[in-house]
Amino acid sequence: MIARTDRCRHDCPPGVMSEVRVRFAPSPTGYLHIGGVRTALFNWLWARRHGGSFILRIEDTDVDRNLRESTSVILESMRWLGLDWDEGPEVGGPHGPYFQSERLELYRAYAERLVATGHAFRCYATREEVEAARAAHEARGGRDFRFVSPWRDGRRPPPHSDAPYAIRLRAPRTGSTGFVDLVKGRIDVPNEQQQDFVLLRQNGLPLYNFACVVDDVEMGITLVARGDDHVVNTPPQLLLYEALGRTPPRFAHLPMILGQDGKKLSKRDGAVSTTEYRDAGYLPDALLNYLARLGWSHGDQEVFRRDELVALFDWSRVGATAARWDPKKLAYIQAEHLRALSDARIAELAMPFLERAGLRPDRRTLEAAVATVRTRAVTLVDVADMVDFYFREPPRIDEQAAARFLVESTRAAREELAALLETVEPFDAATLEARVHQWLQQTGRSLKQVAQPARVALTGRTASPGLFEVMAVLGKERTVARLRAADPRPSQLTSTGG
RNA sequence: GGCCCCAUCGUCUAGUGGUCAGGACAUCGGCCUCUCACGCCGGUAACAGGGGUUCGAAUCCCCUUGGGGUCGCCA
Numbered sequence: 001m002i003a004r005t006d007r008c009r010h011d012c013p014p015g016v017m018s019e020v021r022v023r024f025a026p027s028p029t030g031y032l033h034i035g036g037v038r039t040a041l042f043n044w045l046w047a048r049r050h051g052g053s054f055i056l057r058i059e060d061t062d063v064d065r066n067l068r069e070s071t072s073v074i075l076e077s078m079r080w081l082g083l084d085w086d087e088g089p090e091v092g093g094p095h096g097p098y099f100q101s102e103r104l105e106l107y108r109a110y111a112e113r114l115v116a117t118g119h120a121f122r123c124y125a126t127r128e129e130v131e132a133a134r135a136a137h138e139a140r141g142g143r144d145f146r147f148v149s150p151w152r153d154g155r156r157p158p159p160h161s162d163a164p165y166a167i168r169l170r171a172p173r174t175g176s177t178g179f180v181d182l183v184k185g186r187i188d189v190p191n192e193q194q195q196d197f198v199l200l201r202q203n204g205l206p207l208y209n210f211a212c213v214v215d216d217v218e219m220g221i222t223l224v225a226r227g228d229d230h231v232v233n234t235p236p237q238l239l240l241y242e243a244l245g246r247t248p249p250r251f252a253h254l255p256m257i258l259g260q261d262g263k264k265l266s267k268r269d270g271a272v273s274t275t276e277y278r279d280a281g282y283l284p285d286a287l288l289n290y291l292a293r294l295g296w297s298h299g300d301q302e303v304f305r306r307d308e309l310v311a312l313f314d315w316s317r318v319g320a321t322a323a324r325w326d327p328k329k330l331a332y333i334q335a336e337h338l339r340a341l342s343d344a345r346i347a348e349l350a351m352p353f354l355e356r357a358g359l360r361p362d363r364r365t366l367e368a369a370v371a372t373v374r375t376r377a378v379t380l381v382d383v384a385d386m387v388d389f390y391f392r393e394p395p396r397i398d399e400q401a402a403a404r405f406l407v408e409s410t411r412a413a414r415e416e417l418a419a420l421l422e423t424v425e426p427f428d429a430a431t432l433e434a435r436v437h438q439w440l441q442q443t444g445r446s447l448k449q450v451a452q453p454a455r456v457a458l459t460g461r462t463a464s465p466g467l468f469e470v471m472a473v474l475g476k477e478r479t480v481a482r483l484r485a486a487d488p489r490p491s492q493l494t495s496t497g498g
Numbered sequence: 499g500g501c502c503c504c505a506u507c508g509u510c511u512a513g514u515g516g517u518c519a520g521g522a523c524a525u526c527g528g529c530c531u532c533u534c535a536c537g538c539c540g541g542u543a544a545c546a547g548g549g550g551u552u553c554g555a556a557u558c559c560c561c562u563u564g565g566g567g568u569c570g571c572c573a
Contacts, residue, residue: 125571134570145569184502187502188502193569208573228504229567232503255503260509294510302522321505377535446532462534467532
């Protein structure tokens, strides 16, 4: 206890805030949704800021769609993001197991206890009967169906001794249930809106609202931060806490992340799955920075390091408005984070992408190459792509660029330049620039005339880092060779039909 | 439809009764320049509408409109 209090190195009141226990509870859908990442992030930040515990729990009480496989994708994504958990799958913890599908006896015990205390009851209605009641209700134009079980109050006996039953909560019909949300403020819902929702299905599996509360109670969760879509789940859950005689945690409901069209975020807005951003060469810290700024702010600051986020994050700065996903702004934040990295670090991170392209550059050259593209690239994929020509022999030459610049009329200049370069020593950018300018002056040519043909010969493209930097990284031998090899492409010589 | 939530530039936001309503992304000009970027300078651009409260409202209250969420033996 004392040790835990000491671990809170911030200005929080002793005792209460020092026991921060938060959780992220995804269901195994096969991938980690980018919106879920923000929820996870805010929970994680809160735990880390206060030296508390961040718990990962897998909500797989439904069907068989879960699979270890889709869980591992989520864990992998969390690890890539650097959102480490103190308790959960693979790391264990004192409140495990952390898969709901492995906690079934616990839910049953809680449910039976609620039946015993009169807070819940066994409902023998079949699924068909409930569906029929719903259909009848809707036929009458009703939209807000609430099943009223004949077993709720009366002494009605079970159909027969071993009849299957679901366990339902005996919810209050009057009054209201409310709470103070950390981002939305006071929220109250009339209890008429509540219903005797199912805790345990006939097959013994718990439903979300029930399992969630049991686990949050068992795991000692002090603050539940989750998506906006769960605000309607909170009042029923509050009923459960009351029935259980436990004080509920605090709640913080984060506004949704919408697509650019204001609708639900979908593939049309770019990637929705975390691994896609990883594969597209985004940096975890950049993604997290962008996500944090979606709904949270700290004055005018836009770019945050991870440790700054941890130090600064607070619920009072979380906005209540839904935000739209903006790939352009993400790209900006990503570029900022990339540029904050050293050449060596970028080289290290880009290496897998280079290898994916079949290149295995030596580290020193790669770092030098990275230095020339770092202000031009946004993602690591960009880095790999922009640096490609340094390491591919021969370089890939863009056909249109060749057709325009690697033509007879520029040949003489290219050859003269090659001859000149052969004599330059040392072969560094400053020296190269000085000698080339000297040569230009002597020959009466302009850099504008010579630069593009040389650039295409050297890099295969019309856009590239500065010419002299490129030459220096390439080295004398390859620079000269590429200038000389870059005669009109064969395809062009034959393009007239010869 | 019931219930709940939300509402400042195109977008993310600052603003907590008195500001020329600020910043950032995007966008549009310009500078730099061997291309493309980076960088720098500058511009366009917002308090959804209507009522109140107040000496004074982006800020407080109500209504309207618009948007979102949710109404399962899914999570």
